[in-house]
Amino acid sequence: MRKLFADNLRKARQARGISQQRLAELVGLRRTYIGSVERDERNISIDNIKRIATALGLKAVNLLGRDKEC
Amino acid sequence: MRKLFADNLRKARQARGISQQRLAELVGLRRTYIGSVERDERNISIDNIKRIATALGLKAVNLLGRDKEC
Numbered sequence: 182m183r184k185l186f187a188d189n190l191r192k193a194r195q196a197r198g199i200s201q202q203r204l205a206e207l208v209g210l211r212r213t214y215i216g217s218v219e220r221d222e223r224n225i226s227i228d229n230i231k232r233i234a235t236a237l238g239l240k241a242v243n244l245l246g247r248d249k250e251c
Numbered sequence: 252m253r254k255l256f257a258d259n260l261r262k263a264r265q266a267r268g269i270s271q272q273r274l275a276e277l278v279g280l281r282r283t284y285i286g287s288v289e290r291d292e293r294n295i296s297i298d299n300i301k302r303i304a305t306a307l308g309l310k311a312v313n314l315l316g317r318d319k320e321c
Contacts (some may be wrong), residue, residue, distance in 0.1 A: 182297055182298070182301035182311060183297055183298065185300075186297060204314070209312035217256075222295040224297060224298045225297050226294040226295065226296050226297075227252055227253055227256060227294060227295050227297075227300065227315075228252070228253065228294045230252070230297065231252035231253075240314035240316065241252060241315050241316075242312045242315050245297075245311050245312050245315055246310065
């Protein structure tokens with residue numbers, strides 16, 4: 182679950198050409214936090230999932246499911 | 252987002268006729284924790300979202316989206 186979110190996040194961020202630093206600024210979190218989430222090291226909370234998804238123009242479910250599931 | 256998860260969780264739990272106490276036992280969390288999540292009081296983590304969804308026989312996305320989204 183964490184891994185799927187981490188992979189989806191990295192793909193969505195890179196597809197938009199946004200750096201970890203820029204995403205961190207958009208979301209109001211640290212770049213190191215974004216990096217650790219993308220490395221599957223963080224037990225991220227629902228509030229931060231929502232913030233990150235919104236910053237990427239996505240719904241949280243888009244970052245939490247496989248493409249075929251949504 | 253929290254509210255949507257809280258509402259989906261309560262509906263899914265009640266639809267299965269499972270008490271908060273029973274769900275807590277299945278998931279290895281406290282009943283008071285389940286109650287506070289259903290009251291939208293907790294910034295629940297991705298690991299616990301996954302645990303609860305699995306205990307209810309669901310995918311996490313089923314608890315995080317509206318029906319029309321998934």
